[in-house]
Amino acid sequence: MSFQDQMLICEKCGKKFVFRVEDQRRQAESGFEIKPPRECPDCQASKEVEPGLREGIIKWYRDEKHFGFVIQRDGSEIFFHRSNFLGEEPAEALHEGTPVWYELEVTDRGPMAVNVHLKE
Numbered sequence: 001m002s003f004q005d006q007m008l009i010c011e012k013c014g015k016k017f018v019f020r021v022e023d024q025r026r027q028a029e030s031g032f033e034i035k036p037p038r039e040c041p042d043c044q045a046s047k048e049v050e051p052g053l054r055e056g057i058i059k060w061y062r063d064e065k066h067f068g069f070v071i072q073r074d075g076s077e078i079f080f081h082r083s084n085f086l087g088e089e090p091a092e093a094l095h096e097g098t099p100v101w102y103e104l105e106v107t108d109r110g111p112m113a114v115n116v117h118l119k120e
């Protein structure tokens with residue numbers, strides 16, 4: 001697949017910004033379809049965490065450790081604990097590449113995924 005830098009205009013502040021090849025590739029490699037961001041990186045960074053479900057993909061889950069990581073829409077990774085999985089058997093349900101829904105919660109120790117559940 002080939003990528004090209006795209007010049008976009010932020011929906012919030014109207015500033016021009018570049019949707020870079022690296023970011024596009026990162027989305028593609030994470031298994032997401034490539035979707036240009038609607039806001040510039042500055043506006044995205046200053047935004048409060050919006051409530052609601054987000055889509056992610058399981059990076060890995062270790063049952064003996066009781067935690068794992070979800071790859072977020074932007075390609076970054078976020079921690080989740082077994083107790084935040086809404087399901088019976090996380091070890092059987094959660095594998096590398098499993099699509100999930102989750103909500104983002106910002107805790108003292110940083111952001112984490114809660115209410116993690118299977119997409120299907």
Ligand SMILES: [Zn+2]
Pocket residue numbers: 010011012013014015039040041042043044
């Ligand atoms: Zn902006």
